[in-house]
Amino acid sequence: MASVPRRGVLKGLPLAAGAAIAGRATNAHATDVNAASPHATARATTGATFPQPATRTVRPRPRRLETRLTVGFTEQRVPGVGTVLTRTYDGSLPGPTLRVRPGDSLQITQVNALPPNTAPSHHDLGMNVPHGFNTFNLHLHGMHVDPTGEADNVFRSFEPAGTSRRTTTWRSVVDIPVNHPAGTFWYHPHHHGSTATHLLNGLTGVIIVEGDVDAVPEVAAAEDIVVCINELKVSDGKVPDLTSESVYDRIPSTFLVNGAVSPVLTIAPGEVQRWRVVNAGALTTLYLTLGGQKMHQIAYDGITFMKPAAVTAFQLPVGGRADLLVRGGEPGVYRLTAGGVRPPLMTLKVTGTPRTMSLPTRLPGRPTTLPEPTRRRSLIFRSYENVFPGDFTNAYRILGDGETPHADREAGRSDVEWGRFRPDYVNHRVRLGQVEEWTVTNDSRRHAHHPLHLHTNAFLVTAINNRPLATPVWRDTVGLPPHGSLTLRLRAEDFTGRAMVHCHQSQHEDEGMMQIVEYVR
Numbered sequence: 001m002a003s004v005p006r007r008g009v010l011k012g013l014p015l016a017a018g019a020a021i022a023g024r025a026t027n028a029h030a031t032d033v034n035a036a037s038p039h040a041t042a043r044a045t046t047g048a049t050f051p052q053p054a055t056r057t058v059r060p061r062p063r064r065l066e067t068r069l070t071v072g073f074t075e076q077r078v079p080g081v082g083t084v085l086t087r088t089y090d091g092s093l094p095g096p097t098l099r100v101r102p103g104d105s106l107q108i109t110q111v112n113a114l115p116p117n118t119a120p121s122h123h124d125l126g127m128n129v130p131h132g133f134n135t136f137n138l139h140l141h142g143m144h145v146d147p148t149g150e151a152d153n154v155f156r157s158f159e160p161a162g163t164s165r166r167t168t169t170w171r172s173v174v175d176i177p178v179n180h181p182a183g184t185f186w187y188h189p190h191h192h193g194s195t196a197t198h199l200l201n202g203l204t205g206v207i208i209v210e211g212d213v214d215a216v217p218e219v220a221a222a223e224d225i226v227v228c229i230n231e232l233k234v235s236d237g238k239v240p241d242l243t244s245e246s247v248y249d250r251i252p253s254t255f256l257v258n259g260a261v262s263p264v265l266t267i268a269p270g271e272v273q274r275w276r277v278v279n280a281g282a283l284t285t286l287y288l289t290l291g292g293q294k295m296h297q298i299a300y301d302g303i304t305f306m307k308p309a310a311v312t313a314f315q316l317p318v319g320g321r322a323d324l325l326v327r328g329g330e331p332g333v334y335r336l337t338a339g340g341v342r343p344p345l346m347t348l349k350v351t352g353t354p355r356t357m358s359l360p361t362r363l364p365g366r367p368t369t370l371p372e373p374t375r376r377r378s379l380i381f382r383s384y385e386n387v388f389p390g391d392f393t394n395a396y397r398i399l400g401d402g403e404t405p406h407a408d409r410e411a412g413r414s415d416v417e418w419g420r421f422r423p424d425y426v427n428h429r430v431r432l433g434q435v436e437e438w439t440v441t442n443d444s445r446r447h448a449h450h451p452l453h454l455h456t457n458a459f460l461v462t463a464i465n466n467r468p469l470a471t472p473v474w475r476d477t478v479g480l481p482p483h484g485s486l487t488l489r490l491r492a493e494d495f496t497g498r499a500m501v502h503c504h505q506s507q508h509e510d511e512g513m514m515q516i517v518e519y520v521r
Contacts, residue, residue, distance in 0.1 A: 050265040051258040052226055053206065054096040064105045065098060070167075071136055071158075071189075071203065072113035080261045081254055085238040087114065087201040093259045094228045094280060095205030098187070102211055106174040110138065113167045114160045128420050128512035129392050130242040131193040134160045138172050139190035139455070140207060141319055142302050142476045144181070145174050147456045147519075148497035154190040154455070155423070155498065177494060181366065182211025183302030184276040184321045186228075192421065192514070196506035199282035200248070201239045202230040202256070206278055213304045218360040222274040222325060225265070229338075229345060230256045231281030242507060244391040253284060255338070257346045264347045267328035269354040274298075275324045279316045282506040285449065285479055286341070289313040290326070290348065291334030296359055299323035303458055303474035306365035317451035319477040319504040325359055368472040370460055370489045373437035377401040377428065381452075381480060381503060381513065383444040388416065394447065395420065396503065396513035402427035404515070420512030426498065427515035435491045437462075442480035450508065453477040455499035456492070456519065463487035477504055492519045 058065040074091040076084045089095025100106055114134035137156045145152050151174045158170040185207040189198040206226050213219055233239055233251045240247055257263055267273055279286050289312060296308040301321050308325060316322055328350045335344035379402075384395040397403070397419030404425050407417040430436060438459075442450050454476055462472045465484040472489075480486060502514035 050225070051260050051263055052097075053092065053094055053228065053258060055099050056096050057099045058101070058104050062105070063101065063103060064107060065100055066107045066109075067096075067098070068109045068111065069095065069205075070111040070113050072111075076259070078254070078256065078259075078261060081234055083237060084232065084234050086232070087198060087203050087239075089203060089205055093202040093256065094230055095187075095203070097206045097208060097226055099208045099210065100176055102176055102180040102182070102209065103178040104176050106172075106176060108138065108172045108174075110158060110170045110172065111167050112136065112158050112160045112170070116160050116162055126416075127192070127423065128510070129193070130197065130507075130510045132157075132191060133194045133197050133241045135191050135194060136189035136198060136203070137170075137191050138187060140174060140185060140187050141453075142185040142321070142458070143174075143176070143207065143209075144456060144458070144494065145176060146495050146497065147499040148495075149173075151175070152455070152499075154192075154500060157191060176209065180209055180211075181303055182209050182213050183299050183304060184208060184278060184323055185302050186278050186280055186319075186321070188280065190500075192423070193510055194242075196248075196282045196510050197239070197242045199280070199506050200231060200233045202232055202259075202280075204228070204230060204280040206276065206280075208276065209302070212364040213298070216360050216363060218272065218358050219274060219298070219325070221357060222272045224274050225276065226258065227275050227277045227346070228258055228280055229278060229286065230259070231284055232256065242510065245393055248283065248507065253281075253341075255281075255341055255345055262343050262346060264349055266349045266351055267326070268352040269328045269331060269350055270357060271328045271355045272357040272359065273326050275326055277316065277322045277324060279318055279320050281318050283318065283449075284338075284341070285318060285451065286316045286345075287313065287339040288316055288322075288336060288345075290336050293326075293329055293334050293348075296325040296327070297322055298325055298360075298363055300473055301458065301476045304363050304365040306368070307362055308359060315479060317477050317479040317504065318506070319451060319453055320475075327357065327359065328355075366474055368460065368474065370491055371435050373435045373489060375434060375436045377436060377438045379438060379440045379501075380443050381440065381450045382419075383447040383508070383513075385446060392511060394511065396447075396508040396511045398427075398501075398503075398513055398515050399443075400441075402515065421502075421514040421516075423516070425516065426518045428501070428517045429520050430490065430492045430517055432492050432494070432496065432519060432521055435489060438488050438490060439485055440480060440488065441485040442482055447508070448482045449505050450480045450513070451477055451504040452480055452486075452501070453504040454490070454501045454517070456495055457490060459488040459490045461486055461488050496520055
């Protein structure tokens with residue numbers, strides 16, 4: 001990485017205070033319309049509040065959100081961690097929340113203020129060797145939008161400026177369909193080779209699509225709270241780039257909620273809050289519990305349920321989202337924990353004057369059925385240990401139907417390209433409107449943590465380890481069971497073009513565990 005001047009800590013960063021402050025989240029939204037240069041310090045946090053990212057909303061006429069996002073190095077003061085030099089959107093960790101509605105147009109000017117890339121000298125760069133850490137692009141994770149052109153096109157590369165220029169500017173224009181589901185989504189770079197590094201810097205932000213579920217009276221009455229969980233790898237005051245296979249293995253993860261370590265949120269007994277929980281990390285699946293308290297889940301991955309589901313624990317893979325209704329119980333302190341993650345992600349303090357608020361019994365969810373499939377596919381996620389020389393010794397492959405063929409036929413399966421991502425090879429062609437059934441198997445012995453993510457279209461999970469689910473569930477990101485399989489049904493709709501299916505353990509993705517899906521008519 002090119003040398004970067006150590007900049008002064010951004011003034012007024014609320015994340016510095018958010019970790020230790022108890023208070024009620026605010027519903028105020030910092031509206032940013034046609035801003036030429038959004039301020040990094042503009043956040044919806046004041047005084048004694050639970051930290052919330054700044055929110056940017058649309059113009060009323062026409063329905064359009066025009067905004068600007070600058071990616072650059074900034075120093076963040078994180079209590080308990082120290083000052084961290086990291087790549088951010090507009091100097092904020094996470095970036096601003098973008099709030100839109102179906103039918104809106106999202107128009108983003110993106111500025112690359114990072115220094116030029118410097119190629120590592122210790123190995124020859126290949127497609128599936130992490131590289132280009134100061135190059136990014138834009139992925140709208142989970143959104144059902146056009147994957148081509150200037151929209152959700154992850155084949156684009158937003159390069160840094162050369163030595164004669166300090167920034168470069170790129171534009172994304174995304175038209176949100178009028179039938180887009182209301183829910184919680186997120187955005188992040190998806191440049192192949194640098195995705196893990198960017199996510200572990202905290203280069204992420206939440207997208208909220210408003211709609212039918214927000215009009216349900218019990219949901220509308222609940223305070224709307226973003227819980228964006230970032231996973232950082234901090235060493236010597238910065239997040240290092242992924243320059244070898246094990247560089248992140250030696251660094252413990254630091255988990256932040258809205259940029260703070262273990263912030264405190266208050267709720268009154270009987271009060272209902274809506275939490276939009278986003279696992280915006282890169283490596284770790286979160287097994288979430290709230291001190292044994294019951295939570296009422298109303299959506300997974302931005303797809304609303306038909307009715308709330310009472311849970312005391314649930315799994316949130318890398319990239320996954322869950323919308324929850326949380327009702328304050330007996331006064332006390334309850335901690336949101338994530339398995340072996342320490343300290344707790346956040347603390348819920350139940351205190352104050354009791355309130356009487358209800359939970360909905362019905363929701364405007366998507367039916368959990370699809371017709372019988374007319375085509376079936378089998379995919380196998382498999383990692384291979386110590387097969388290559390150099391700094392990246394492992395091979396992460398997707399095999400089975402549509403696997404990337406050998407580039408060198410004589411080499412056969414010793415060819416390094418076999419089963420790994422190739423940008424010029426379409427692995428699957430999926431016809432719009434046709435129902436397919438995929439069986440996806442996790443066949444890795446080690447490094448078997450493989451969250452499956454499909455771009456552009458959600459899918460219906462119908463079985464795990466060949467056991468049908470009593471109630472299938474819509475997802476766009478789901479963890480593959482270790483040494484097991486899941487079965488899903490897919491009906492691609494509306495958009496043609498090339499998109500991705502891949503492992504969202506992002507280091508695996510950067511090293512080749514990704515395929516191209518082309519949606520065709």
